[in-house]
Amino acid sequence: MFKRIGSDETEIVTIHVDGVAVEARLGDSVAAALLASGLPIERETPVSGAPRAPYCMMGVCFDCLVTIDGVGSRQGCLVPVADGMRIAIQKGRRVLT
């Protein structure tokens, strides 16, 4: 859906999306890295299970909610990527384990 233009000098980091290694650029937000990955990154809502993807990218809509390094429902558009970060796409209601 998106291609990269501009400088190629930005440092590349690796994040893991549901176990799949994905390249991201330092300076990307988690939500931007997910959109750039080309992977199916849609979450499913807790209410109806409808698919959702990031909508506003500026901290307002909460449609980019994602589990980052084990912490659920973080705003992916506000968290910068870091090397080795583990991302899990949220599917429906959270289940207590």
Place this chain on the structure above:
Amino acid sequence: MSSGGSSEMSEGGSSVETVDILVIGAGPAGLAAAASTASAGLKTLLVDENPSPGGQIYRAITRSPFRDATVLGADYWDGRRLVEDFEASGATFLGETQVWSLDATRHVGMSRQGRSRFVRAERIILATGAQERPFPIPGWTLPGVMSVGAAQTLLKSSGMVPDKRVVIAGQGPLIWLFAAQILRAGGKIEAILDTTPRSSYLAALPLLPQFVGSRYALKGARLMREVARQTRIVRFVNALRAEGEDRVSGLSYRVGRTERRIEADLLLLHQGVVPHVNLAMAAGIAHRWNEQQACFAPVLDPFGQSGVEGIAIAGDGAGIGGAEAAAERGRLAAWAAIKAMRPGVEDKVPPVEEILKALARAEKGRAFLDRLFLPPKAFRVPPDDETLVCRCEEVTAGALRQAVKTGATGPNQLKAYLRCGMGPCQGRLCGLTVTETIAAERGASPDDVGYYRLRMPVKPLSLGELAAIEPDPRAISAVVRE
């Protein structure tokens, strides 16, 4: 914590950091305000939820992926001067910081990288800016539908350009700026569906002479020409419907009474920006309906001071005025703070007459833009019952209207009926739609209907993080029986 404030030690050894001025939001208003107060010798802390300063308009300005300045344009790069002034001022910047609590005692709860703490400020300047106005149409929750601001954020921060079929729908200056940026970056736009109605051009006409002399007029006309040369423009679109199963595949739209369809892989929506009210309202600052801009705006004195002592609001959060006006309002709020806290030091910052003059220049032509780009009612109060109004709790316009018929009189009562506005976004993407829809159903004014009652925490906070805050011994001794 790497901030510049000092710590006020209380008896038990717990510390609460104190600063003279806390500025919340590092866009043009916040950067200008913090630079001014710090230059006058006030201990100033500027916080923002993003990692680097700039706000939305100058997003990623200190770490842009672009070498070529032409893509984002000269107005974007002007933001560098604000950051340079801020950096030279001695103020401290703290990024990735979300303020979740703010009240009349000016004890401010903030979270950074999973840890929370309190900061106490003598004065607070809220510069939390604007958000894009909700654009509730059928299908706007489908993956592949985003706001124009979202796509522009991807461009500014990560150098990302859409590479599939892109359709832009809506109205307002940002659409034309973003379209030009995408075209300069080598991208392609299938069509722009402009929702500005004929009646808005007529209504704005009397305000045109004042606009023509403003700095926006020539720039705007050039941008629109640049885009129109390379892109199909469909004008006077009066209905929109995003279509697709699991993601958007196209868009139905209507011009006059004619229905048409266009294929799209990415649909970008935008119909202007409105003040981001959550933190200000939760702090108890009164807001009133602004008819010209069809949104709630805080009640402030000419220097941005609110009814809550020690809290001022500057920038688009005080009412939409654009980036240049935001910076001047930031300086104005700072001037008032300096005058109150360090009388006699005002001469270290530009004289107030100069700020007021610059503000008037920046605000020239705003009335024309407000009138021309006031979104038509059909895009603010969804006529289709199936349209989702509350994206989080998945409440439709039909359910909302039904609840009003059965007795819900306002947004807060509506929560009990439908959970509308009670999801993670805390009403940010449905609040205005809900107020205006109830107002339309009841034949009441938006002021009478009111807005959601907003409460702390204004950003989600885990119980663990809350419990891990180092307690103030005085707070404990106040409730523990000996």
